[in-house]
Amino acid sequence: MVEYNFWVYILFDERAQATYIGVTNNLERRIMEHKMGLVPGYTATRHIDKLAYFEHYKYINDAIAREKALKKWKRAWKYRLIETMNPDWRDLASGLDEYIAQIV
Numbered sequence: 870m871v872e873y874n875f876w877v878y879i880l881f882d883e884r885a886q887a888t889y890i891g892v893t894n895n896l897e898r899r900i901m902e903h904k905m906g907l908v909p910g911y912t913a914t915r916h917i918d919k920l921a922y923f924e925h926y927k928y929i930n931d932a933i934a935r936e937k938a939l940k941k942w943k944r945a946w947k948y949r950l951i952e953t954m955n956p957d958w959r960d961l962a963s964g965l966d967e968y969i970a971q972i973v
Contacts, residue, residue: 875932877939879922879951882915885958888947889917892936896923896969900962919960922951925972 876896880889880903889912893899902908903918912918926932939947955961961968 873927873929875926875929877924877926877932877935878920879939879947880912880917881919881921881951881958882917883919885921887915887917888921888944890936890939890947892929892932894929897965900965904962920962920965921958921960922954923961923968 873894875892875894876899877890877892878896878899880891880900881887891899899908900918900920903912906913906918924932924935926935939950942950951958
């Protein structure tokens with residue numbers, strides 16, 4: 870049976886005042902695209918490129934449903950969720966390959 874990998878992720882800006890929630894099938898590549906400013910729009914214009922949080926899914930429908938649900942959450946709820954994985958609000962992009970290896 871083929872296993873797929875999809876990721877829901879939350880990015881934040883330098884001062885943690887703005888967040889962005891997205892979904893991808895390659896988390897490392899997508900975060901690099903955000904950091905290099907290759908994703909036009911909201912994240913690029915506001916410099917939202919630090920990885921705060923991510924979740925792994927095997928099915929794209931589950932990942933998209935979670936992304937849509939999180940986007941409806943209040944800011945405080947999102948921040949509490951981030952702090953379950955990342956209480957110090959570090960950029961998790963550093964060492965991301967190690968995190969992924971543990972999950973997948």
